[in-house]
Amino acid sequence: MVQRQPGKRDILTGLNEEQVRAVTTVAGPVLIVAGPGSGKTRVLTHRVGYLIEAGYASPWHILAVTFTNKAAREMRTRLEALIGLEQAQRLTVGTFHATCARILRRDGGRIGIDPRFTIYDDADQLEAVRQALKALGLDPKQFSPRSILSRISAAKSQFQSPQQFAEQVQSYWDEVVSRVYPRYEEILRRNQALDFEDLLTETLRLFHEHPDVLARYQDWYRYVLVDEYQDTNRVQYLLVRSISGAHRNLCVVGDPDQSIYGWRQADIRNILDFKRDYPDATEIHLELNYRSTRSIVEAADAVIRANRLRIERRLRTENPRGEPIRLRECYDEGHEAQFVASEIRRLTLRGDLRYRDIAVMYRTNAQSRPLEEALIRADIPYQLIGGLRFYERKEIKDALALLRVIANPNDSVSLQRVLANTPLGAGIGDRTWQELERWAALTRQPVARGIAALAGQSDVAPPQISGRPARLLAEAWGTLQQLWEASERLLPSELFDLALERSGLAQLYHDAGDPEQIERWENLLQLRSVLASYDSVGDGALRAFLEESALVTDADTLDDASDQVTLITLHAAKGLEFPVVFLTGVEEGLLPHARSLESEAQLEEERRLFYVGMTRARQRLYITYTFRRARFGAADLSVRSRFVDDIPVHLIDRGDGPARPDTSPARPVDRRTTPSDGASSPPLAVGMRVFHARFGDGVVAEVRPVQSDQEVVVDFKRHGRKTLLASLANLTVD
Numbered sequence: 001m002v003q004r005q006p007g008k009r010d011i012l013t014g015l016n017e018e019q020v021r022a023v024t025t026v027a028g029p030v031l032i033v034a035g036p037g038s039g040k041t042r043v044l045t046h047r048v049g050y051l052i053e054a055g056y057a058s059p060w061h062i063l064a065v066t067f068t069n070k071a072a073r074e075m076r077t078r079l080e081a082l083i084g085l086e087q088a089q090r091l092t093v094g095t096f097h098a099t100c101a102r103i104l105r106r107d108g109g110r111i112g113i114d115p116r117f118t119i120y121d122d123a124d125q126l127e128a129v130r131q132a133l134k135a136l137g138l139d140p141k142q143f144s145p146r147s148i149l150s151r152i153s154a155a156k157s158q159f160q161s162p163q164q165f166a167e168q169v170q171s172y173w174d175e176v177v178s179r180v181y182p183r184y185e186e187i188l189r190r191n192q193a194l195d196f197e198d199l200l201t202e203t204l205r206l207f208h209e210h211p212d213v214l215a216r217y218q219d220w221y222r223y224v225l226v227d228e229y230q231d232t233n234r235v236q237y238l239l240v241r242s243i244s245g246a247h248r249n250l251c252v253v254g255d256p257d258q259s260i261y262g263w264r265q266a267d268i269r270n271i272l273d274f275k276r277d278y279p280d281a282t283e284i285h286l287e288l289n290y291r292s293t294r295s296i297v298e299a300a301d302a303v304i305r306a307n308r309l310r311i312e313r314r315l316r317t318e319n320p321r322g323e324p325i326r327l328r329e330c331y332d333e334g335h336e337a338q339f340v341a342s343e344i345r346r347l348t349l350r351g352d353l354r355y356r357d358i359a360v361m362y363r364t365n366a367q368s369r370p371l372e373e374a375l376i377r378a379d380i381p382y383q384l385i386g387g388l389r390f391y392e393r394k395e396i397k398d399a400l401a402l403l404r405v406i407a408n409p410n411d412s413v414s415l416q417r418v419l420a421n422t423p424l425g426a427g428i429g430d431r432t433w434q435e436l437e438r439w440a441a442l443t444r445q446p447v448a449r450g451i452a453a454l455a456g457q458s459d460v461a462p463p464q465i466s467g468r469p470a471r472l473l474a475e476a477w478g479t480l481q482q483l484w485e486a487s488e489r490l491l492p493s494e495l496f497d498l499a500l501e502r503s504g505l506a507q508l509y510h511d512a513g514d515p516e517q518i519e520r521w522e523n524l525l526q527l528r529s530v531l532a533s534y535d536s537v538g539d540g541a542l543r544a545f546l547e548e549s550a551l552v553t554d555a556d557t558l559d560d561a562s563d564q565v566t567l568i569t570l571h572a573a574k575g576l577e578f579p580v581v582f583l584t585g586v587e588e589g590l591l592p593h594a595r596s597l598e599s600e601a602q603l604e605e606e607r608r609l610f611y612v613g614m615t616r617a618r619q620r621l622y623i624t625y626t627f628r629r630a631r632f633g634a635a636d637l638s639v640r641s642r643f644v645d646d647i648p649v650h651l652i653d654r655g656d657g658p659a660r661p662d663t664s665p666a667r668p669v670d671r672r673t674t675p676s677d678g679a680s681s682p683p684l685a686v687g688m689r690v691f692h693a694r695f696g697d698g699v700v701a702e703v704r705p706v707q708s709d710q711e712v713v714v715d716f717k718r719h720g721r722k723t724l725l726a727s728l729a730n731l732t733v734d
Contacts, residue, residue, distance in 0.1 A: 016288055019043050023046045024050060029281040030252070030281060030282045031252055031274045031278075031282070031284070032252070032284050032286060033254070033285045033311050037291025037317075038289055039286065041074065042078075044064065045082055047251065048225065049079065049083045059083075060220070062222075062225070064091065067228045067231055075227075092221065104203055107210075110213060111205055111210070119196070120194065120195045126149060132184045136180065136183060141426065148176070152177065154265055155181065157265035159204065159235050162182040166181075204242065215246070218242075219246065223251075224251070225251045226240055226251070226252045227253050229254035229274075230270070234265070234267060237270045254271050259271070260571060268309060289316065292615060293317075293319050294322060295322050296325065296614060297316065299648065300315065300611055301316075302646055303610060303647060304607065323620055327622075327655075331627050331628065332626050333585070335626070336626050337371045340374065340582050358579070359565070359567075359582070360568070361584065362584050363585060363591045366526045368390055375565060381564040382567055383564045384568075385567065385568040385569075385572055396524070398418070400414075402503055403542065403545075409446070416447075422508075427472045428469060428476070432469040439463035450463045454474050455477040455478065493534075495542065529630035530545070531545055570613045573613060579618045580619060581614075581622070582622040585625065586641045591641050597720070610643045625640045684700050687700060690732060691734060692722075692732075695714075698722075700712055711724070712724050714731070
């Protein structure tokens with residue numbers, strides 16, 4: 001079948017004035033600042049189509065770089081529909097990593113890279129780090145391979161060689177990394193392997209050492225387009241600059257207000273300084289939002305304007321005003337989840353919305369646990385994006401297996417998981433476990449009794465295991481025996497703490513330095529919060545908890561049907577949109593995250609993250625926060641995020657005041673810390689010295705009347721400026 005080739009009029013049909021300018025300005029460097037919902041993907045594809053149709057370039061002279069395979073597939077599909085399959089197949093469209101891998105397989109031999117190289121995934125890289133540690137005589141249990149790999153990846157993203165990294169060592173930890181880094185590289189090379197960062201750095205090295213190779217690619221790719229430019233790191237910046245250096249027909253598309261990956265070494269300065277790097281660049285703004293209602297657009301625009309590191313522009317829309325943003329205070333995370341579930345039920349029962357139209361977003365994966373439980377209880381189907389369901393996450397399953405062994409030593413399935421996945425079983429391999437299972441089958445005895453026999457605490461004939469494996473099994477048995485004895489006198493939460501410590505899980509996750517391991521620890525703390533609610537149950541508390549967690553796990557067996565509510569982190573939500581969005585846990589310490597409060601740059605990135613969440617919503621936006629939340633295993637008072645205060649008051653629907661908690665016996669309410677049921681708070685005035693249970697000493701800087709209450713701004717000595725509601729803050733006047 002002959003493909004229809006569109007004319008220039010077809011290419012520009014349906015584009016607004018800003019988009020037409022972005023598509024047709026093809027000479028020299030171009031910066032397209034594309035606000036959320038402004039049609040940037042449409043602009044990119046139509047720009048490629050215009051370059052070809054207007055005769056500026058042949059398809060093979062165009063390089064379009066995306067950040068995800070999904071974005072690359074979407075762009076290619078759109079281009080096939082726009083310019084035809086034959087033309088689209090001649091384009092180079094792909095991620096940075098895919099493009100560089102193609103270059104290295106073709107020309108990497110010039111710098112000693114075998115074209116048959118293997119690309120190591122995350123697990124392979126971790127194993128290489130472990131091998132490097134062992135080769136150096138360092139214990140992987142003492143020096144986290146994950147943390148070391150994270151540090152090496154960050155160094156590579158800055159184009160730092162092992163030698164350059166070693167010259168900048170400023171701590172003992174960096175000194176350890178500086179020894180592992182070259183050995184890690186040696187292992188990769190010996191195995192003819194490259195990691196993800198190598199694909200970029202080795203391509204850049206190829207260009208630096210062989211200018212003739214670079215010249216060939218510069219002549220080949222005369223027009224370069226880069227999507228999501230605000231997310232590029234140092235190496236990606238240098239690659240783009242090198243390839244586009246000859247013809248200088250570089251078009252970058254991005255939005256500094258959506259730069260949220262600084263922890264992945266993305267450098268917002270790449271887009272902010274584009275016109276400094278290219279003084280003759282044309283800057284085009286796509287400001288018209290086609291996605292969201294006017295209320296959402298105006299609120300998001302007001303929030304992001306408080307940032308300093310940005311390109312000034314105004315987000316606008318021609319859409320109807322729509323409904324106001326619904327701001328709700330809930331009692332705790334359980335009540336917050338109940339509120340979300342009940343609102344989802346109400347919205348879908350009306351008939352105009354389906355589950356698939358709704359997304360619930362949060363800052364960290366650990367926040368999904370109460371939301372998942374509430375949706376399961378309400379019989380609302382959901383899918384979890386950007387992470388496993390809470391009770392299916394590895395660290396949660398490992399901890400639950402440990403608790404199940406404490407509750408029932410004869411549970412061999414859980415015992416095998418404990419020995420295979422926690423430091424308690426380090427050195428006990430598959431062959432040892434297979435012998436234990438063989439012994440159990442022959443003697444018809446539980447595996448646990450065979451281990452007890454090896455420890456000299458059973459009168460049965462032990463399995464045929466000797467030497468180091470037998471000694472390790474005996475040591476593990478001794479630890480489990482201590483936990484069994486402790487379970488008779490400790491509360492569930494106390495037993496959990498002891499189990500994490502004695503099994504080595506606490507050290508494994510709590511002492512790690514990279515974000516992934518820290519998040520695993522936060523997930524374990526969330527599990528501890530659930531356990532703490534069983535502390536008052538009395539005898540059988542641990543078994544009651546295990547039964548309920550098993551029911552949640554069993555009920556959490558949904559199919560992949562399309563009509564499901566989406567649970568997703570804010571980082572993973574970038575690029576998506578939904579008719580209805582719930583932003584949950586919008587509190588100080590969560591959003592912005594506690595780790596960002598001492599850095600202005602990180603605080604601005606947290607604000608951008610909130611902005612990204614707001615602009616995912618098309619029709620309705622809910623923002624929720626709690627009066628108190630379980631953190632680090634204990635309940636603590638919460639403070640509404642400072643970002644909420646930047647939303648104009650006339651765009652917010654606060655409902656009928658703070659939502660009230662469920663006061664049934666299953667979740668007792670501590671009346672000493674419950675929001676006042678109407679009792680008036682003592683009036684506060686500017687200049688008063690006050691004390692807050694969490695933030696300490698401070699001075700009142702501003703006081704604003706809010707209905708029958710006061711909103712006070714307090715400058716705390718150690719925690720900076722906070723905005724509080726007087727009736728909830730329980731401030732003591734000095």
